[in-house]
Amino acid sequence: MNKSELIKKIIEKKEFSQLPEKDVEIAFSHFEKRQTSDEEKIRLTRELLHKVFGSFTSQKLLSPKNKSEEWILRKHLSTRERLPYYKEVYERILKEFENKKINIIDLGAGVNGFSYKYFEKKGDYIAIESVGQLVNLMNNYFKENKISGVAYHESLFNLKKIKKIILETGVLLPKEPTMVEKVKILRIIFLFKVLDSLEMLERDYSKKLLKEIAPLADKVVISFATRSMIKQKKFKVERHWILDFIKENFKVLDDFELGGERYICFEEE
Ligand SMILES: C[S@@+](CC[C@H](N)C(=O)[O-])C[C@H]1O[C@@H](n2cnc3c(N)ncnc32)[C@H](O)[C@@H]1O
Secondary structure: HHHHHHHHHHOOOOHHOOHHHHHHHHHHOOOOHHHHHHHHHHHHHHHHHHHHHHHEEEHHOOOOOOOOOOOOHHOOOOHHHHHHEEEEEHHOOOOOHHOOOEEEEEEOOOHHHHHHHHOOOOOOOEEEEOOOOHHHHHHHHHOOOOOOEEEEEEEOHHHHHHHHHHHOOOOOOOOOOOOOOOOEEEEEEEEEEEHHHHHHHHOOOHHHHHHHHHHHHHHHEEEEEEEEOOOEOOOOOOOHHHHHHHHEEEEEEEEEEEEEEEEEEEEOO
């Protein structure tokens, strides 16, 4: 089989059927040149894709009917763990933006859009996510609940598109034609428990992404799990590689741990 036939075969599996081509291609490139059978390349690529995109999502999430926000948030490993702490986390992260108009841009959002009601301070919410089923789920929820949110089906490896989406948010054109100035809306970018997933597909991509997007934002918040999401054991990894990079390149505003998740807030210097 040639490359495009192999990729077609890989995404025949429902779990991967709605992933952006870019992500599937990067995953496949890890095994493309390996001296092994096509079947084995397909198996290995699917295994990697599952680790990056599928392992947090319960199958039940792919076809929920009339379920509450909490039900959805509980069916995704990342949001389930955060559920008791949402209010506190958002209050702390957004404390300096009281009385200001903000836009949240949530990269690799999973189903985090369902936590919209925990934002004390409401602004627009923009999610970017590779798993098409989760994107549809969020968009339906926003529509049904008249929430000012939108989810984009896009890979974070598509840097040009990601920057375009970020840039298109945040500048509100004046409603009255006589107003000359544009109203600046602050942009806050979330990358919750996403950098590890990016690194699994391309080493050091997190650094490249942060360097490109941080200048477009007023604040960036990244997070990591500090204990295994499945076994609940404390991790040994300290993630110096990314912490040092952030300290060297940006101004750290806050760094705290809550509910097995470490949050680091920073801005462009
Ligand atoms: C561990 S989950 C975290 C979800 C969410 N940020 C949260 O903390 O609740 C990682 C998410 O990132 C998404 N993701 C991973 N790599 C991505 C990529 N290259 N582009 C877009 N989304 C990606 C996955 O599909 C998954 O939903």
